[in-house]
Amino acid sequence: MAANPINVLVIEDDLEYASLLHVIIGEVNPDLFQITHIDNLKDALSLLLQQNFDLVLLDLFLPDSTGMDTFFKVNSAIQEIPIVIITGHNDKSAAVRAVREGAQDYLIKDELNVNRLVRILLYAVERHRNLNTLKQQTLVDDLTGLLNRRGFLSLAEKQVRIAKRANWESILLFADLDNLKTINDRFGHSEGDQAIKTISAILKETFRTSDIIGRIGGDEFIVLAIKTSDENVSSITARLERNIKRYNQQIPDYELSLSFGVVHLHPKDDTSLEEAISEADKGLYLHKQRKMKE
Ligand SMILES: [Mg+2]
Structure with a gap:
């Protein structure tokens, strides 16, 4: 596993929560995940265009974007990367909607549980990989690799x-x-x-x-x-x-x-x-x- 850590981008303006995630994920297995943290949408979008990530952990309520709009903006910029929503209890309905629109899953902030967190992240990456393989088999033109x-x-x-x-x-x-x-x-x-x-x-x-x-x-x-x-x-x-x-x-x-x-x-x-x-x-x-x- 150590050779290929899962690269996670955490987009979250609550710094305390972001560092908590960092500690928890790191403690489980420091070699399994590599975490980068950004606290606003604008910088996150430009980083996503420059660097490859395997997974995005996304808070919907950021200083420069709120609610579903945050999900739509990230999702349309990087359609090939799975997104897991981080949400507070009071905005759970937005998280559920985001899952309906294609987010992989959501985490509720004050219900953070290490095993559940790791399971969600690993499943999200795996499911997305399977989906991509399936999609590629039926949606891509053999000769050019473009979409059919x-x-x-x-x-x-x-x-x-x-x-x-x-x-x-x-x-x-x-x-x-x-x-x-x-x-x-x-x-x-x-x-x-x-x-x-x-x-x-x-x-x-x-x-x-x-x-x-x-x-x-x-x-x-x-x-x-x-x-x-x-x-x-x-x-x-x-x-x-x-x-x-x-x-x-x-x-x-x-x-x-x-x-x-x-x-x-x-x-x-x-x-x-x-x-x-x-x-x-x-x-x-x-x-x-x-x-x-x-
Ligand atoms: Mg927030």
């Missing part, structure tokens, strides 16, 4: 709901790889597969790890990205074009190019994910037509 259509739709639906609640704007990009048939015909299918993998790598590089990227048809790709305040659609598409260009310099025989359509999702709109996809698909079609006339 089913995987994309299921995660994107969830993300759209979270964005609505948190009042975030999102961007949906629907793209297809131009001339895949020509590449297949002239250079063979393995080169066609290579082109698809290259486009996947370009999309992963262009978007953030928290964005949802899928391959939903032979040559069709789709991305749902939470829009950050300093970004607009044209800066994202410019970054995409730049990255494609850079990869093309390394391919001697043909040029990769994407046609795409982009749609803005506003939290106040009632546009469904399907409507947004068909809207973006129309944009893609127009983009392709424009390119053929050039």
Whole structure:
């Protein structure tokens, strides 16, 4: 066990309680868990983007965020890490709701019991690992490792709901790889597969790890990205074009190019994910037509 401790991030503004957790968990088995403590949401979110954790212990009531909102923000930033809620007796109902929305479990502060605590943490990590394996088997595209259509739709639906609640704007990009048939015909299918993998790598590089990227048809790709305040659609598409260009310099025989359509999702709109996809698909079609006339 010592070689691979479980990395736990404790997000809790009650310093006394945080150090109590530290002592208790450490006493059980100092090699089993490695604990990092942060006392506010903002610093916790930025740490989660930089460092890998196996588990988050989350207090819902922090100086800069309260209640379910705290859970939604952490969960949407790090969908692949299990979250266990730390809660006081008086806010137990929020903890129960959080579990319904995908948190692994909750701990009640004044009922802290060492064995129960360790069992909750170990189960949370194990359950989440099993879930991830299952999900990967059915939701991921074999060739590229991106989500397949089913995987994309299921995660994107969830993300759209979270964005609505948190009042975030999102961007949906629907793209297809131009001339895949020509590449297949002239250079063979393995080169066609290579082109698809290259486009996947370009999309992963262009978007953030928290964005949802899928391959939903032979040559069709789709991305749902939470829009950050300093970004607009044209800066994202410019970054995409730049990255494609850079990869093309390394391919001697043909040029990769994407046609795409982009749609803005506003939290106040009632546009469904399907409507947004068909809207973006129309944009893609127009983009392709424009390119053929050039
Ligand atoms: Mg608190």
